Amino acid sequence: MELAIKNRIALTTQNFLTPKPKPKVKSLRVFSVKCTASLSSLDGVVERPWKTSDARLVLEDGSVWRAKSFGARGTQVGEVVFNTSLTGYQEILTDPSYAGQFVLMTNPHIGNTGVNFDDEESRQCFLAGLVIRSLSISTSNWRCTKALGDYLLERNIMGIYDVDTRAITRRLRQDGSLVGVLTTEESKTDEELLEMSRSWDIVGIDLISGVTCTAPYEWVDKTDPEWDFNCEGRGEIYHVIAYDFGIKHNILRRLSSYGCKITVVPSSWPASETLKMKPDGVLFSNGPGDPSAVPCAVKTVKELLGKVPVFGICMGHQLLGQALGGKTFKMKFGHHGGNHPVRNLVANRVEISAQNHNYAVDPASLPKGVEVTHINLNDGSCAGLAFPALNVMSLQYHPEASPGPHDSDSVFGEFIELMKKVKQKA
């Protein structure tokens, strides 16, 4: 590794990877975004043409953020994470890996392209809620079929806008991810909401069982030919069993475009049943929550190791890391966005990647023979693994993008090559 990169990693690793102590609450502090125009002299005479704040986000550090609600109403608890993607809010909203989390978008303008049916990444929105700075008052996109607010309302997801997302992001970077409670209920006091946020934790909870499919099914959809790339002329069919820990549809579309016949199975599907189906390869998908809270999934992964080529993405990578004997840990505020530089040590190139995770595999905990194939250049964390002796490959991030750059798409081709090599040997 070049010295400049090594130094950069040494500098940043300490900041980003240290565990977070519970924040101390001195007193509740209220923050609200000021209106840019004022009708104060006319107050009480005319109705304000804009909505006034009707929601609060109370963080476990005692900060109270006044906001305006859109989408569903009620009270919801979750972990607040920030996402730096400039586009693709609908794919983010439907990524099951966000279950239990509020996604705060750092891009201040959200909603301008509305939503459409084709950009869904799963059957529903599993996230706790959406936090944005400014909600677009109109939608302007030829693919739009619905406005964002109506979509969230229909899916019973809370959203807030006119919040100082920049200030919250700085706080999360400083203190680490924070639990928060979002409410539109006036009757709940700030103290009650603070108490609620401090008595909930995302660590140690199995969130996979709430998002996985209930029965196996065949996946048939490919990437729309108009938008396909990288995989022309691959006619050969490989049968892949995809474990659904909260799988994003674009993983399935890309595998299918690359020439795979896919059977998606629930997270609890026994390894023995998978082996009976004689697949050419197994995919372990992305998924929400703490990877060390799902020992059953790790057991399944372990039982398949060495018997069939396997590819893990995000949660799948973390489960593989554990199955190989390693440990995962919670990061300070994780990686969420479409602009993460990763060094691919095998191809010796840098790829800009889409990421969404709060946990990582500790490379020091891995046994001999396991290779770190990719590293995140922002903080030096492990972004990919391989164990060639057992035909294992994995990425901590999202080669399927959706949303995000496509630099790492060719990894699906590498999985095909791995399956081909093993099949030819058999």
Ligand SMILES: NC(=O)CC[C@H](N)C(=O)O
């Ligand atoms: N996208 C994912 O699979 C996320 C994995 C895991 N839930 C994490 O936050 O690290």
